[in-house]
Amino acid sequence: MELKMWQNRRENGELAMVSDLIDNINKKWKTELIMNTFQKEIAHKILQIPLAKTDCKDMKVWKGELSEEFTVRSVYKLLQEASLDPSNYLLQADTKDFYKKLWNLQLPTKILILIWRISWNYIPSLANLRQKRVTTTARCPRGCSEEEDSFYVFRQCLVSMDAWISLNMAWVTEYTDQNIWPWLTWLEVVRERKLTTTTGRSEHKEEELWESIQFDAAFDTNSSISASGMVARGQNREITVSKSTLHSNVSSPFVAEALACLEATRLGIRLGFNSVTIMGDSKTIIKKCKAGVRDKSVLSAIMVDIQNNKNRFQNIIFRFIQRTENGKAHDLAKEALKKEEGSYLVEETRENLDLGERWPRNPD
Known part of the structure; x- marks a missing residue:
């Protein structure tokens, strides 16, 4: 990638x-060179970009999608937002929120x-076909007396209800709202909860x-x-090691959480763990760690190193836990930040840390 020299403080x-600008041996930014070449604000932004310890190829990123993958749909969306009146119903908040969840x-x-x-x-429900003058009747042909529209087809028809029951999904008809949009997104939320409950139980047992x-x-x-x-913690859940580490030039809480997760995998390697569960209270980071594809966000370099470290274990699982379950790790991080120094303690718990009020947390 070429540098735009007009942004530099002086020609170089x-x-x-x-x-x-990168020390390829140590995989670090050449701090002094960057500070002497660029304006202070630009230099700090450069130094806040994480660098992977693992060699990886450059990649293209599309900012029009949250996934940062190019899609025709996102181009259409950008063109739509640029050309239509904001008062148009297509741009109303509830509609946009629905399709954001859908895709x-x-x-x-x-x-x-x-x-x-x-x-x-x-x-092509009968109600729609009648409106298009393809048919003259819209009554349900499956022995019912109701008009066959979209809402009826999927939620009220007796045949459809029998189909939901045979699929062990009778719960999809429990939602009472007559608006089909919130019903569609509600189905996915319930489905994910059921899958999470089932999967979580088997993982925790393992x-x-x-x-x-x-x-x-x-x-x-x-x-x-x-x-x-x-x-x-060891297999009997006793604390074996507690560790804290400082990081400089961190741009956001998300980067901070990703760095903590990376440090957790490194600690597992150092301790010689064979099968390990890495647990944190950031859903965003845990989700990215579970993903099998290369991350394209600002966390990309950190995620590359995490994915590479996964290969050092025979078994590894990343699991989300509630913040109330993660108090000891948070106390260690807070104390290290307060004292501006890291620590490494073997077989020692910290039950009575007087740390005062916890640091405020940003939502995922």
Whole structure:
């Protein structure tokens, strides 16, 4: 990637590529060179960009999607927002929120398209066919007396209800709202909860004989410094090691949490864990760690190192826990940030830390 020299404080003919600013041996930014070349604000922004310890290729990122993957849908959305009157119903908050949830669902494309057609009432129900003058009657042909519209087809028809029951999904008819949009998104929320409950139970049972590491982060916006707190436990759940580490040039709480997770995997490698459960209270970070594809956000470099470290274990699981379950790791991170120094303690718990009020947490 070429550098825009007009942004530099002074001309530096030796700098042509971004790689010229990186120490390839230590995988770190050349801090002094960057501070002497760029304006102070730009230099700090450069130094806050995480660098992966693992060599990886450059990639293209599309900012029009939350996933940062290019889609035709996102281009259409950008064009729509640029050309239509904001008062148009297509841009109303509830509509945008619905489709944002829809396209982020982990479902096959053909099902997503079907849901999209249902939401716009584009399916060939008898009510729609009568409106288009394809048929003269809209009464349900399956022995019912009701008119067959989209709402009726999927939620009220006796045949459809029998189908839901045979699929062990009778719960989809429990939602009472007559608006089909919130019903469609409600279905996915309930489905995810059921899957999480079922999957979570089997995973937790499998993890009973595993070591575990809990991680958390504390972040100071003014100094751009963060601290990682980690608590390692053995198979009988006793604390074996507690560790904290400081990080400089951190741009956000999300980066701080990702760095803490990375430090947790490194601690597991150092302790020689074979099967380990890495637990944290940031849903965003845990979700990214579970993903099998390369992350394209600002956390990309950190996630590359986490994914690489996963290969050092025979078994590894990333699990989300509530913040109330993660107090010891948070206390360690907060104390390290307060004292501006890390720590490494073996077989020692910290039950009575007088740390005062906890640091405020930003939502995921």
